[in-house]
Amino acid sequence: MSLTVSEVPASELAQSLAQLSEEERQKLQQAIQEADEEQRAQLSLTVTCLSVAGDEKCKIPTDPCWTVRTLKQEISKITGTELINLSLLFGDKKLRNSDTVLNDLFGDETAPTVTLVTIEGRAAAASKIGGFWRKKK
Numbered sequence: 001m002s003l004t005v006s007e008v009p010a011s012e013l014a015q016s017l018a019q020l021s022e023e024e025r026q027k028l029q030q031a032i033q034e035a036d037e038e039q040r041a042q043l044s045l046t047v048t049c050l051s052v053a054g055d056e057k058c059k060i061p062t063d064p065c066w067t068v069r070t071l072k073q074e075i076s077k078i079t080g081t082e083l084i085n086l087s088l089l090f091g092d093k094k095l096r097n098s099d100t101v102l103n104d105l106f107g108d109e110t111a112p113t114v115t116l117v118t119i120e121g122r123a124a125a126a127s128k129i130g131g132f133w134r135k136k137k
Contacts, residue, residue, distance in 0.1 A: 048113045064103035068095045089115040
């Protein structure tokens with residue numbers, strides 16, 4: 001029978017740790033770090049971004065807790081596409097700059113694929129509209 005750390009009273013755990021040699025403590029710390037890295041690797045998502053033509057634009061290792069906006073920002077940095085000109089599709093669904101986290105969006109998929117749609121001129125149009133409204137005030 002084995003016990004998990006959460007099942008052992010804190011006082012017993014502290015006593016046991018105090019009895020370890022420095023070498024044993026280092027080994028324990030290394031084992032915990034490796035387990036954390038393995039767990040993070042299992043939880044990570046690698047999102048593949050394709051162009052409308054189907055060409056691979058980039059692959060991005062992400063955190064499942066990222067929002068759609070964070071994913072778009074990373075794709076923007078990598079591809080050089082202005083964020084305002086960038087839209088993403090997942091299947092037939094347009095992804096919005098919302099607080100939707102990737103884990104909720106992609107479900108059990110660990111290697112989802114999104115399609116990058118660039119709409120040139122959106123930034124210029126937004127700038128002109130903004131200028132128009134500023135002049136009206």
